[in-house]
Amino acid sequence: MVNVTRRRRPTLDDVAAAVGVSRATVSNAYNRPDQLSAELRARVLDAAKRLGYAGPNPVARSLARSQSGAIAFMLDANLSIAFSDPALSITLDAFATAIAPGEHALVLLPGGEDGGPRAERVMRAQADLMVSYSLSDKASALQAVRDRGLPLVVVDEPHLPGAAVVGIDDRGGSEAAARHLVELGHRRIGVLAQDCMYGFPGGRRSRAEAEASPFRINRERLGGYLDVIAEAGIDPDSVPIWEFSGMDRERAVAGAHAALVEEPGLTALLCMSDELAAAATTAARQLGLRVPEDLSLVGFDDTPTARLLDPPLTTVRQDLLGKGRIAGELALLLLSGRKAPKPTVLPTELVVRASTAPPVSAGGKPR
Amino acid sequence: MVNVTRRRRPTLDDVAAAVGVSRATVSNAYNRPDQLSAELRARVLDAAKRLGYAGPNPVARSLARSQSGAIAFMLDANLSIAFSDPALSITLDAFATAIAPGEHALVLLPGGEDGGPRAERVMRAQADLMVSYSLSDKASALQAVRDRGLPLVVVDEPHLPGAAVVGIDDRGGSEAAARHLVELGHRRIGVLAQDCMYGFPGGRRSRAEAEASPFRINRERLGGYLDVIAEAGIDPDSVPIWEFSGMDRERAVAGAHAALVEEPGLTALLCMSDELAAAATTAARQLGLRVPEDLSLVGFDDTPTARLLDPPLTTVRQDLLGKGRIAGELALLLLSGRKAPKPTVLPTELVVRASTAPPVSAGGKPR
């Protein structure tokens, strides 16, 4: 009964021939039901089912329509690293929800060595629009998007002319975080920064190195921290900066541990993400340091992690859902042919929880 | 200089015309450099760059080659829920790494109400192969894959004839987990199960309800637990079962909290995932229950979460990386035209850490 030879799949033409109508009519049966009588449409669909025709081939449809029906999401790292960041899941989900009405598929382009997907991958991706999620300034993927002439939505970074960008007030947030610590009386403050690049094992960084990060977000947040610290009369060059990925929890914990051992005088740590702050929390506990009595911790992002930490984390809140949603709306906007509006900058807000307090020995000799 | 009207992008033909060669030659310049002289190839590429031609249009190439160059990954839930599961990130990353040599793009198909992506989405997806990640038996997406005649790789469930499946020994793992508790002397054991379906708020379930789960994994794990419990002379119908999503941490904590209040006599909890066990750990702490003295906890999966919990979690280890890698290899196998091999079942192994101990008041009156 069933043809054993791996027959080619039936096409629109086969169905048309079977029903005795033109190919256009069959196409209309699927795409514009109002263009043919209900009776004929039923016959067409019936024949299609009989022949095992599963509907128009998506690739051919894309070619004929000159649009692929997909949106590609470019990540700065490989999948397990990228998705270790709760912020990504939330943003991506909001994005997916926002673009749902447009019936676009979502293609994932994992990143590699240069803080973005390989250019060649980008050239080959079937997508009508690309979104850059927190890519490095140096990502070659971005030039590839340019070359292809595809519209681009940028989430967070880098800020590119012509692209529709949505980001947050990183500067304001980090300033608020630093100000909070300064106002509590902290003078010995350290910074835990996101790692600049895939492959870097993490460790102590000079200020100049950290400020040369190819990730705009890192530069902004660091700038905010150090400006406020400097205003408070503390030499910003004396602020120790460590850099590692918060996404590899074990390594981050080890790194934070090493940092705290290296600088035992610190009374507070500014962390560029909640994941880093979580690692610091664990490291502090390992060292017998009480948070916040011995060590104050401030995070960034206010992901669900922040509230679940013990103690709950003081952090800089950003609207991850809103960011994803707006990115989705921008995508739809660009796809409809409109021009990229001015960059959207979402506000940030310091959320004070239980991980910060005045230093115990303010002015005295720390532990 | 630049044409202001939104010109159509140049095509292969434009480049061919500019260089004065045939279209085939330009195509070869990109796809089979050995088919033309290096000198001519350089001229072609040069002309392409000058004209702003970014290489063959991926959609047209797909059509001509009759293959889309993409693999679709079908999820059982929306993105933020799905990616709250660390197991997915790890598996997906291993999968992505495994298929990298094939140069396939990865399309994400988020799930909806029936424990899988909408059938219509599946019909429209540009992919040469679909992978079902932990989909419900009831997912209409699976029939859609059938209808399209696409090869299918199944991760975990459901077991489908004709598909290449890779799963784990859920039964053996859950039996080992239950046996461990029984051997420690526990008699009052509860079960925390994954929620059966999107939208269910979570709560107490009868045994029959739980056993009717459309998720094969749930049935297997529950079966393993209850069989061993019954063998130990405990009435399996007396075992309380709660069901909720471990992926919504706050709700899971609230659920576990309620469960522990509802059944204060329990000395141990079998959790179908580490995420659920993590929620139970938090809930226990909220109630002032010490783990493992007052309450033993066993998880499932051995994700990084397990080791980071306090106390570190006794759990059933499965090889998530291996599962993803094998799924990728199966995908490549099917794409090369070979038939699906017999299902691969990866072993599971109980990893005893610090979250389990004999019940304090063995035989005595519990707290």
Next chain:
DNA sequence: CACAGTGACTTAAGCGCTTCAGTAAGTCCA
């Protein structure tokens, strides 16, 4: 009754590329 209108299809021109079967010229060797 002629005529504009409408409904229901069909025609045919793409969409942009791959690839197989040539062809023509050049190279090699007996």
Next chain:
DNA sequence: TGGACTTACTGAAGCGCTTAAGTCACTGTG
């Protein structure tokens, strides 16, 4: 010196669909 190869390219037939424009038979109208 001529047949057998090789190299470097071309011609043309698809891949499977969408859609604007066209055809044709009816219907209602002034």
